[in-house]
Amino acid sequence: MGPPGAVPAEGGQDCADLSVLVRCAAGYCDGQASAMIRYVLGRFLSLVLSLVVASIVIFAVIEVIPGDPASFMLGVNARADTLAALRAEMGLDQPLPVRYFAWVTGLLTGDFGNSWTYKTPVAELVSDRIWVSLPLAIYALILSTLIAFPAGIYAASRRGSAGDVTIMGATQLGVAIPNFWFAMILVLIFAINLRWFSAGGFPGWDNPMQALKALTLPAIALALPQAAILARVMRSSLLDMLGEDFIRTVRAKGLSRRQALWRHAVRNALIPVLTIIGLQFSFLLAGGIIIEQVFFLPGLGRLIFQSISARDLIVVESVVMLLVFTVIVVNFLVDLAYAAVDPRLRRKA
Template sequence: MLTYLLQRLASLVLTLAAATIVIFVMIEMVPGDPAAFMMGMNADPEAVGALRDQLGLDQPAAVRYLDWVKGLVAGDFGVSYTYKVPVFELIADRIGISLPLTLYALVLSTLIAIPAGVFAASRRNGAADVSVMGVTQLGIAIPNFWFAMLLVFVFAITLRWFSAGGFPGWDAGFLPAMKALTLPAIALALPQASILARVMRSALIDTMGEDYVRTARAKGLTARQALWRHALRNALIPVLTIIGLQFSFLLAGAIIIENVFFLPGLGRLVFQAITQRDLIVVKSVVILLVFAVTVVTFLVDMAYAAVDPRLRRGG
């Protein structure tokens, strides 16, 4: 188990190191000068040059990369070109919305998908199975931004149960804040729940055909007992993979939903930073999202080891 843990940690560190290089090079390849963009089209060249010197943009790329990485290791993400405040403060303000939204959507997705997948697998090829799989296919096919607008039209404009957008802040109370995140979380959770339910069904059907399950049935267990006592645990391995990937996708891919609902989260921060050419914010947020992806992947690997004893034995 210790060897497996060290291997996963080494993989995590190498992934992050490679990600910093890729992100920096890609940002450097973006055309245009942030200083000239900030000063405007008719800015004095000397003023643009002074701003470049102030922002450190006149340094060689290798020096700027090393300074950026040193800052990341020390917890210093730099200062925003546009807002003139530390990037860490911007991220800290926005992640207080994006992270709860992601967790909310992930919980909804899991609570919907696993029972639906188990229900469909236990009634394989029946009317219930066909119905569940048809609904999940529809959930995958519907774009989440279109579904988000449909939710706004029905529940915000027509029924007036929820607001059409915005976020009151956590100072307004837990329930009002969660109510503001409910429609965005549902819009994010629907396609992910559809994917997860199909994976849960397929994995459970495959597991129910294994020899140890047939042996358990031969010893007198009913199909339901064999499913819950033996098959479900082993069928969770691919499901854990999808849940880990979904967390990363929801955290990094909520840009459209946050813009639909006017949520001041990380998605809108990245979108605004790109339009304003605030490249230090873009780099910092992207590497933070990469870090989240790699950490979640590491935790999923640890969950594998908890579920599969062969990994704990080094198998």
């Protein structure tokens, strides 16, 4: 099986390595490391538990959906003995726990099973599409952060000014406008009128510049509403911090308003902002389906959509599990980022 099939096992390894990285980045190498290790292990344990629970829930939901894949494949007029033979071939006659464990062991060894409609291994289907959806999500997240951080910080540092009011008004709009509508406007302006970008489709990664260009409009359409939310969170979190006693203390030390903001308020304000970034990444990866439709991108969202229509349940099952896996890993990374930002989580009081 191809490399994407091995994602769960390798992903787990990556996370452990990352935790070491984060720890070193935090300048953390003394005798109290055990508290940090305990924190990371605790988070890791919760990651594994979440994955187990999620897999059971996904499996159960798919099982209770009416419509047996075998009968769907053979059509309504299939003979009972043919149906039974196909069921046996697909393993559908086995008891539920056996099928669950077969599915999970398959996932762990990279065997996602075969798609019933495409007649190809699910792993291949996913590996093609994840190279669209994952870069798109990361691209959108980077854009969203690049827009939101300066906007939020600027608005907070000049609270009540014309700039603040303008930015807050713009974020209000950004939250309210649906992203697919915004995507269509982008296509209208930049693809149809100005002809700077193509209106849809994805040329593949053979030419990275072309690929990035094809992802630019979808990434902007995804990023702007997220940036609006993130900017608002950044602003309010920073304003909370600027009202804290320790900001008054550093002002009394002789730091200017600006220095107090950048050196002290921003890092403390990042803690709630990180939570939102984690949630947003999950949304961008799994929730890009509408944007993928608008721009005709062969991403995971479209794959799920088509598989659901075709009752290709093994694909749905596996892709949903993969998305859940990504979301849980991202949350784990966010937890590690908390520890990097906030020493109260690294050491015991």
